[in-house]
Amino acid sequence: MQPLTREDFNFLFHTYFEEVRRYVFYRSGNEEVATDIAQDTFLRLWEKREEIRLETVKGLLLKIASDRYITKYHKEKLAFNFFNTFVPREHAPTPEDQLNYEELKKAYEEALKSMPEKQRVVFLMNRIDELKYREIAEQLGLSVKAIEKRMSQALEHLKQQLKDQLTNIVLLILNSCFFRRLKH
Amino acid sequence: MKDNKEHIKLKAIDRQSQAFFAGGTFRWKKSEAEVLAELNRQLDRKAAGRSFRLSRRWVAVAASLLLIVGLGSLLRFYAISVDVSAGTHQLVDLPDGSTVELNAGSSLRYYPYWWSFKRIVTLDGEAFFEVQKGRSFVVRSLQGRTTVLGTSFNILARGSNYRVTCLSGRVGVRSRQRQKVVLMPGSQAVVQPDGKIEVRENIETYPEISWREHVFVFTETPIQEVFEEIERQYKVTIQSTIQAKILYTGNFTKEEDVENILEYVCPAVGLKYSRKSPTLYFITQANE
Structure with a gap:
């Protein structure tokens, strides 16, 4: 060596x-x-x-x-400022959407902050770095099963935390589906 | 139905969060290049400060060296001390069969594991040596140093007194001021307070070693030294207010009772003693 x-x-x-x-x-x-x-x-x-x-x-x-x-x-209470550093891709053309976007960002910040650390790491590695479960498992020295479990727990957590936003989100998604269908 | 609704919500979150997080950017305040530059500075400083690296192998080598040095110094410096308190004599056998007879109130120190490399002992007090023939045998004291090959001799090293008496063989004596003499049997070296050595030849050696038989011989000895000797032999305290310079000549054999001795010594020089306790005596002028 x-x-x-x-x-x-x-x-x-x-x-x-x-x-x-x-x-x-x-x-x-x-x-x-x-x-x-x-x-x-x-x-x-x-x-x-x-x-x-x-x-x-x-x-x-x-x-x-x-x-x-x-x-x-680990024992210190650290300030959690996720979106000070991470800037999501801009995709809000109208002022109304901009407002929704700010609200959404705030909701996500809170949700991430309250999410257990283990779930958060897996969730963000998958969403931001777009790593496959297998890759995450390898890097963290865990099984794919464990990653799957953490991921679904993370989504469950978000579902609880983003309740207020959820109606909007569902609507948005339905809309986009609807428009996409119209286009075709 | 409810399950289905929850499932749709979950699916919506899944898709939404994918869209929300994917393709975002990190705006780090400290750039990667800055961190690397800082790291390189840190590594340079380390390299300059520590030119050798402690790999495991070197730690092992250093540890074994330390062990060897440690063992060596244990062998070299491990010492046996013999302290003879007042009231007794003690015979000490040295590793090569040499013997040391220690007078009361003396101490001897030697290095048993180093003995085969160097025969060296440290003495404070008085002792009679019978040394086996061999390499040089050294007796260190505060007041001087005596070197012999194989002989018998007596050393008195107390306070400012240093007196070596040769009974057989050759005995080398060196004062702290580095003056040297060699004694033949029947001669004696007395180190003066200024470090000069006075050699007395053809002396009667018996009084010098009579202590071994519990016989004490004094020839014009300051009375304070006589009392000190009595203190040592009997483990008593003798307090005296005598300032005058009184010299005592005489001898006595150690007896059961110290009072017999004081009875014998004091009147001869115009003093008297009084007993305060079995181990404490006061000496005063006889005519007071």
């Missing part, structure tokens, strides 16, 4: 830093913490450079990040 060189290190950084930072962000909903932990994680990676296997480095990184996050921040 060759120890990592600085080039290897830079390469691994470019490949995985964003994913590590997102992972901690999904867990904490706090940008400063996510950046801090991700940076720390790569420092640890360099310290362990003699024992790194490239095949398993992604899992290792997430594991380091998770451990660091738990020891450093």
